[in-house]
Structures are given as C-alpha cells and as structure tokens.
Amino acid sequence: MMVNARNSEASSGTARWLVGAVVVVALFALPFILSQLGRTGEYWIWVTTEMLIMALFAMSLNLILGYGGMVSFGHAAFFGVGAYTVALLMKKAGAPLVLALALAPVTAAIAAAVIGWFCVRLIGLYFAILTLAFGQLLYMVVFQWYTFTGGDDGIHGIPKPEILTPIAYYLLCLVLFLICFLVMRMIMNSSFGLTIRTIRENMERAKFIGVNVRRFQWYNFILAGAFAGLAGGLLCELNRFAQTEFLHWSKSAEPILASLVGGMYSLVGPAIGSAVLIFLKIIVQQAHPSLVETWAIFLGLILLVVVLFAPGGLVGLYQRLTGKSET
Amino acid sequence: MADHVLQIEKLSKSFEGSQVFNNISFAVDQGELSSIIGPNGAGKTTLFNLMTGYHVPDSGRVVFMGKDIAGRQPYDIVRLGIARAFQRTNIFPRMSVLENLVSTVITKNRGNLNVVTPSAKLKSAHERSYEILESVGLADVAHRQSGTLAHGNQKRLDIAVALALEPQLLLLDEPTAGMSPEERWQTVELVQQLWENLKITMLFIEHDMDIVFKISQKVRVLCYRTLLAEGTPEEISSNEQVIEAYLGEEV
Numbered sequence: 001m002m003v004n005a006r007n008s009e010a011s012s013g014t015a016r017w018l019v020g021a022v023v024v025v026a027l028f029a030l031p032f033i034l035s036q037l038g039r040t041g042e043y044w045i046w047v048t049t050e051m052l053i054m055a056l057f058a059m060s061l062n063l064i065l066g067y068g069g070m071v072s073f074g075h076a077a078f079f080g081v082g083a084y085t086v087a088l089l090m091k092k093a094g095a096p097l098v099l100a101l102a103l104a105p106v107t108a109a110i111a112a113a114v115i116g117w118f119c120v121r122l123i124g125l126y127f128a129i130l131t132l133a134f135g136q137l138l139y140m141v142v143f144q145w146y147t148f149t150g151g152d153d154g155i156h157g158i159p160k161p162e163i164l165t166p167i168a169y170y171l172l173c174l175v176l177f178l179i180c181f182l183v184m185r186m187i188m189n190s191s192f193g194l195t196i197r198t199i200r201e202n203m204e205r206a207k208f209i210g211v212n213v214r215r216f217q218w219y220n221f222i223l224a225g226a227f228a229g230l231a232g233g234l235l236c237e238l239n240r241f242a243q244t245e246f247l248h249w250s251k252s253a254e255p256i257l258a259s260l261v262g263g264m265y266s267l268v269g270p271a272i273g274s275a276v277l278i279f280l281k282i283i284v285q286q287a288h289p290s291l292v293e294t295w296a297i298f299l300g301l302i303l304l305v306v307v308l309f310a311p312g313g314l315v316g317l318y319q320r321l322t323g324k325s326e327t
Numbered sequence: 328m329a330d331h332v333l334q335i336e337k338l339s340k341s342f343e344g345s346q347v348f349n350n351i352s353f354a355v356d357q358g359e360l361s362s363i364i365g366p367n368g369a370g371k372t373t374l375f376n377l378m379t380g381y382h383v384p385d386s387g388r389v390v391f392m393g394k395d396i397a398g399r400q401p402y403d404i405v406r407l408g409i410a411r412a413f414q415r416t417n418i419f420p421r422m423s424v425l426e427n428l429v430s431t432v433i434t435k436n437r438g439n440l441n442v443v444t445p446s447a448k449l450k451s452a453h454e455r456s457y458e459i460l461e462s463v464g465l466a467d468v469a470h471r472q473s474g475t476l477a478h479g480n481q482k483r484l485d486i487a488v489a490l491a492l493e494p495q496l497l498l499l500d501e502p503t504a505g506m507s508p509e510e511r512w513q514t515v516e517l518v519q520q521l522w523e524n525l526k527i528t529m530l531f532i533e534h535d536m537d538i539v540f541k542i543s544q545k546v547r548v549l550c551y552r553t554l555l556a557e558g559t560p561e562e563i564s565s566n567e568q569v570i571e572a573y574l575g576e577e578v
Contacts, residue, residue: 191433191441191449198430201419207430208379208417209488211439212407 003046027174031167045166046238051278053234054174055271056180056255058262060227061255066264068220069200071128073252074135075228077115078108080247082229085143087155087242097161101176101233108229109222111138116221119216123203133251139247140146154243159238173234180227185267187223196220257299264315272314277302330357331390332496332515332528333378337462340370340377347373349552350387355496360529362539365549366573371532372414374549375498379411380404385484390496410494414501416481420474424465424484427473428456431491456491462524463487463517479510483517490521499531503538511535517540536574538558538562548573 034041057079060081064070082104089095089103109187115134123129149155164172187193198206199213207213236242245251254277255270262273277299284291284298291298310317333355340347347370355361356556364370376382378389380401389397398405419427434440434451445454460466461524463483473484482502489497503511515538522529533539539546540560548555548563550572556563563569 025507035348069404186445187442189436189445189447191446193432193442194426194430194446197422198419198434201421202417204421205413205417205488207401208405208411209400209492210434212400212402 022169024178028171029169035167042166045170047278049166049170049173049238050235051275052170052177053231053238054258054278055230055274056177056234057106057231057272058255058258058274059181059267060224060231062259062264062267062270063184063188063196063224063227064217065256066257066266066270067193067196067200068217068224069203070217070221071124071256072119072131072221072224073128073249073256074115074131074133075224075255076247076249076251077131077135077138078225078228078244079232079235079251080113080138080142080244081111082108082232083236083242083246084149084155084232085229086233086236087158088148090158090237097159097237101230101237104233105226105229108232111229112225114220114307117223118216118270120221123131134183134253135247135249135252139244139249141243141248141283149244152244154241156241158235158242160240160242169238173238176234180230181267181271184227186292188267192216192219227238257303259304259313261313263315263317265312266315269313269315276314332357332359333390333530334388334390335374336388336390338374338377338389339385340373340382340399341385347553351354351549351554352387353547353554353557355528355530356545358526358528358543359544360519361531361545361547362543363530363532363547363549364534364536364539364573365555369549370552371549374501375411375500375532376452378404378498379409385435405492405494408493408495409498410489410496411498412482412485412491412500412502414504416478416485418473418481418484418488420472423470423474424473424476425453425456425469425482427488428459428491429453431488433454435492457498458490459487462490462521479506479514482506482514486521489527494527495530496530499529501532501534502536503533511538518542 031045034044034048037044061072061075064072064321085104085107086100089100090097115131119127119130119134143152147149188196191247195211195216198209198211201217203213232246235246255274258274258277259270260273261277262271263269280298281295306313312319335351335353338351339349340455355364357441362372365371369456373382373458377384377397380396380399380403383398387397391404391407391409394407394409420428429446429449429452432455433446433449436450436452457466457469460469465480465483465485465487468480473481476484486499486502500545503514506514518529518531519542543560545558546560546563547557548569555572556566556569558566564574
C-alpha cells in the first residue's frame with residue numbers, strides 16, 4: 001500500500017519533470033516562432049516578456065501569500081524599489097544593466113527588511129493594512145521627491161545595451177525567471193519552507209513547537225521583496241522607464257489576483273494566473289478598443305467564477321481533474 | 328528542593344479586572360505524573376498558558392529548572408524544555424501526519440534555516456519522526472493528511488508533536504477531551520506508558536475523576552482563584568473542602 005503510494009509518487013514526479021521540460025523548451029522556442037510573424041510577432045514578444053516578468057512578481061508575492069499565509073497589499077513597494085534602482089543606476093549613475101539588475105533585489109530586500117520589521121508584528125487584516133500604508137507611503141515619497149525620482153513624470157529613456165534585441169531580452173528574462181523559479185522551489189521544499197508552512201497552517205502551534213514566528217515571517221517577507229525587486233528591475237528595462245504607478249497599491253493587487261486565478265498553493269499557480277490575466281486583458285482590448293474601459297468588469301467576472309467554482313485556482317482545477325491532491 | 332522541575336511562586340493573574348488566580352504557589356517534582364483538577368473556569372488552562380509564555384503573569388514567578396520563565400516567549404520556553412498538548416486539537420491540519428512531526432523535529436534541532444536540502448530528504452528527521460509515531464500508534468497513518476484523522480488520533484498526534492520536542496516537562500491539557508469511553512482509556516494507557524518509558528515529568532488537566540485518581544501520583548485542585556488542595560488521590564478524595572467545593576457528595 002505504502003510502496004504503491006511511493007511508486008505513483010515517483011512516476012508522477014517523472015511526469016512532472018517531463019511536462020516541465022516540454023514547457024521550458026517551448027518557452028525558449030517561442031520568440032523565434034513569434035519573430036516570423038512580423039509586427040504582430042514583435043508585439044507578442046514584448047507581451048510574453050512582460051508576462052514572464054509579471055509571473056515572477058506574482059510568484060514572489062506567493063511566497064508570503066500562499067506559502068506564508070500573509071496577505072500583503074503593499075508588495076508593489078518592492079517591485080517599485082527594484083524598478084527605480086535600475087532606472088536611477090542606469091540613467092543617473094551610468095551603471096551597466098548587469099550591475100543594476102543585480103542590485104535591484106538587494107535594495108528591494110533592504111526596503112522589505114525595514115518595512116517587514118514593523119509589519120510582521122501584526123497579523124491578518126492589521127498586517128495587510130500596514131503593508132498597504134507603507135506601500136502608499138513609499139509611493140508618496142517617490143511621487144513628491146521630484147529632483148531624485150522625477151515625481152509623477154517618472155524616469156524615462158533608460159539606456160538599452162546594443163546587444164539586447166527584443167528576443168535577447170526575452171531570453172534574459174526567461175533564464176532569470178527559471179533560475180528564480182528553481183531557487184524559490186528549493187527554498188520552499190527545504191526545512192525553511194516547511195517552517196513557513198507550519199506558520200501558515202497554525203501560527204499558535206508553530207510558536208509552541210519552538211518557532212520564532214515573527215523572525216521567520218520577516219525572513220520570508222525579505223525574500224519575497226527581493227524577488228519582487230528583480231521583477232521590477234526587469235520591467236523597468238523592458239519599458240525603458242520607471243514610473244510611480246509601479247509602486248501604486250493597484251500594482252500590489254495584480255499578483256494577488258494572479259495568485260487567486262492561478263492557485264496559491266503551488267509555485268507555478270501565480271505565474272500561470274499572471275500570464276492568463278495579461279493574455280485575457282489583451283484579447284479583450286483587441287476585440288474592441290472601447291472594451292479597455294470595461295476590463296475591470298471582465299476581471300470581476302473571472303474572479304467571481306474562480307472563487308465560486310475553482311477556489312484552488314487553475315492549478316487546483318487541474319489537480320482536481322487529474323485526481324491529484326494538493327499539497 | 329533541588330529536584331523540583333517547576334515551581335510556581337505566588338502567581339497572580341487577572342483579565343480585565345476579574346482575577347483568575349490570587350497568589351498561587353506549588354512545586355512539581357522531577358519525574359512526577361500529576362494532575363490538576365477543578366471546576367470549569369477555575370483557570371486550569373490559564374495556568375498552562377502562564378507556564379508556557381502564552382500569558383504573562385501580573386506578579387509571581389514561574390521557575391523552571393532554576394530559571395524564572397514568566398513572561399518569556401513561547402518558543403523560548405519550548406526550547407528550555409516545556410512542551411504542551413492542547414485541549415482543543417492543535418496540529419497543522421493540511422500537512423501530512425509525518426510532516427507534522429518532521430517540522431517539529433527540525434525545529435527541535437534548530438534546523439529551520441536550512442534553505443537547500445529538501446525537507447523530504449532529511450533522513451534522520453524522518454527516522455526520528457517515525458519512531459515517535461510508532462510510540463503513539465500513528466505510524467500506519469503517517470502519510471494521511473492530519474486534518475482528516477479521527478478526533479482521537481488528532482489528539483494523539485498533538486501529543487506526538489509535543490513528544491518530538493523531547494521536553495523535560497510535558498503539559499497535557501485534557502488529553503481525553505471529546506473522546507469515547509473506549510478511546511479515553513486507550514489514551515490514558517498511552518500517557519502512562521509514555522511516562523514510564525520516557526521518565527519525564529508530566530502534568531495534566533483532566534475532568535474525568537476516574538482517570539485522575541487512577542494515574543496521578545499527586546492531584547492539585549484549583550478552585551476559588553486559589554489552590555484549594557494538593558495531595559495523593561486518597562487524600563484528595565477524602566478532603567472535605569474539596570468534596571464540598573468540587574467533587575460533590577457522591578464521591
């Protein structure tokens with residue numbers, strides 16, 4: 001009985017690796033296929049690059065949301081810090097892209113360490129509200145500090161290295177996305193990840209098995225902030241600008257919605273949710289330009305359906321259809 | 328004096344003006360299996376909460392192995408060697424029975440900061456977890472999601488989690504609450520067996536007087552915000568004050 005369970009576990013493990021390998025190969029091939037499609041293809045290379053970046057952002061939030069059970073309404077703060085780090089370093093200090101991208105998660109982690117230090121003292125709704133407050137505070141600082149951040153004009157004209165064709169940048173984002181994915185997976189499967197899950201499952205009991213709950217929530221918050229910072233930095237270079245909108249609370253909602261749609265209790269769920277939402281938004285826009293205004297209605301309907309009929313999101317739905325239990 | 332594991336000294340606690348305890352003192356001997364009884368609302372669980380850092384006493388000391396631990400953080404007290412199982416089952420419901428144990432063993436060994444090794448591949452933590460599950464009779468259901476276990480088994484798991492912490496002092500808050508008579512006696516047997524095998528100090532809260540008098544070496548009665556009596560089961564069952572205040576005429 002137990003041997004059987006182990007065997008099927010092992011075979012589903014191989015199946016999962018196989019599916020993963022196929023998806024990765026397809027993702028690497030995608031821009032080369034798209035580039036055959038002329039201008040539409042170029043547009044879609046840009047879109048898929050944005051999808052990868054926003055998927056990374058959504059996965060970073062999910063470290064605290066899905067794995068940690070902490071609802072943050074201020075995650076855009078770290079996304080924004082990463083974006084402005086790249087913008088300021090490249091535009092004002094003339095730093096190379098590699099250095100700027102390497103420092104984006106560092107500054108975001110520092111911001112997360114400071115903000116998180118206060119926030120993890122609270123739980124539930126109070127935690128959520130405090131993250132929102134800090135996020136908006138940072139937004140206002142960037143908005144007002146005109147001489148440094150450009151205020152609501154943002155920072156434009158961020159240099160683009162010669163070799164970075166759209167395809168090359170897509171591939172860079174894909175490689176970084178995959179590395180981040182593997183690192184997050186490693187961390188969440190480790191003892192640290194298990195500890196984070198015990199806190200989500202039962203915070204009181206976690207204290208009574210000897211876990212310093214606040215400290216581990218803080219570490220996790222910093223980790224999530226660092227990955228969000230890298231995502232922000234990547235989007236900044238893709239758009240070649242940084243703007244205050246990156247830090248706005250509405251930006252914090254995007255990974256939450258992506259996690260809901262994709263499924264919070266797996267690593268890929270939020271990434272899939274993020275890509276699906278971006279895709280649907282573009283489809284709606286292209287169906288008729290006037291529908292741009294009504295995207296919120298579509299989004300509302302999608303969320304309604306997900307919450308009512310597929311509370312585990314797309315990944316949960318998939319698991320239910322294939323008869324696998326969620327972990 | 329030296330072989331007191333725990334000393335409660337002049338402990339007082341009130342919540343929003345209503346006093347739960349006034350000046351309670353007692354000591355728990357090394358290796359003792361003893362119980363705390365008392366009517367509902369006498370503050371039995373609150374006493375456990377004060378011992379384990381969940382509440383901070385207004386005054387008085389909780390001395391564990393020579394250290395005053397009153398007001399310390401729960402995780403700190405756990406590391407010093409006090410573990411507890413809860414009245415209302417307190418496990419990690421969406422994790423497997425095994426994961427409940429493995430996470431506890433990892434925490435006990437202070438291995439939580441390992442971000443590299445998959446927790447599923449930590450061999451010694453798994454072996455230790457299985458060992459504990461065997462000792463409480465849950466090895467068969469190791470891979471079940473713990474929240475789906477029957478109530479009695481969830482209580483067992485709660486005890487197993489506490490045991491994984493290898494405590495000097497184990498606090499059991501109504502280990503048989505909500506169980507069928509049959510399950511109750513199985514649990515009592517388990518508690519007694521664990522106590523004999525592990526040679527640790529155990530203190531439990533219980534409502535069932537048959538159980539209390541059968542297995543405790545010493546019984547403490549909490550009533551009227553104070554420790555009404557303390558003694559062997561025989562002494563307590565014939566103590567007139569206790570009979571009048573709590574046990575009633577029929578005992």
